[in-house]
Amino acid sequence: MNAWLIATAVLSGTGFPACLWLALRGAPELRLAGVALAGPLVAVLFVLLAQGVNRSSYVDMALLAAVLGPAGMLVFARGLAGERTPRHHAPRRRAGEDS
C-alpha cells in the first residue's frame, strides 16, 4: 500500500459515492452536478490507480475518461435543454437580412 493507493481508496470511498448518490436521485437538473463531477473524478482515480500499481498503460483509461466524460455530459445537458433550441434563442433578424 502506498500513498497513491491510499488516495485512490479515499477518493473512491468518499467522493465517488457522493457523486453517485446525487446522480441517482431527484429531478434531472438536480442530478447534473453529481454526474458532471463524477467525470473528472473517475479520470483522476485512474491516474492515481496507474501510479499506485505502477502500470503506466492504465493512464490510457484516464485519458479515455477525460475525453468521453465531457462528451457524455454534452448529451446530458443537451437533453436537459429541451426546447431551448437555437431558433428560439437566435437574435431577431432585421427585415431584409439573410437567414
Add this chain to the structure above:
Amino acid sequence: MRTAAELLLWWLLLTGLYVVLIGPLEALDVAVGAACALGAAVAAGVVRRASSAAWGPGRRAALAVLELPGSVLADTVRLAAATGRRLVRPSGRAPGVFRELTLSPGVGPAWAAVLLSASPGVYVVAIAPSGPSQRARTIIVHALDRAPGRVERALTDGRSR
C-alpha cells in the same frame, strides 16, 4: 487538394493517437494501425462534410487554450463545492443556469464550443444560426452559475444573459 490535405490531417492525428496509446510497436503493428487509421480518416472526412461542420476563424484560440487548465481546475473546485452543498441541503435550489453568450467576432463557434465544454462547469447545448452579415455568433450554454469562467472571458466580450 483541400480534401487530400484534410485526409492527411485526420490520418496523421489518428495514427499519432494509435502510436501514443498502444505504446512500443513493431513494424507490423505500425502498418496495421496506419491502414486502419486511413479508413477511419476517410470516414471522418465524409462525416465532417456531410454535417457541414467547420472550425471557423481562430481568433483568440491560443489565449483560450492557455486559460483551459486553470479553468478546468477552478470549475472542478466550484463543482465539488456545489455537490457538497447539495449533499448538505438536498432541498436547496438546483445548481446550474442556461446562459446565452455572444462570441467575439472572429471566434469560430465549433472550436469555441469544444474548449468551453472541456471545463466541467460549462456545457454548450446549442449554437444559434446566423446569417453572413452577422459577425458575432451566439451560443447557449448550461453553466454552474452566472459568473463567467476563464475560457468564457477569453472568447467573449463579456456579453451574456
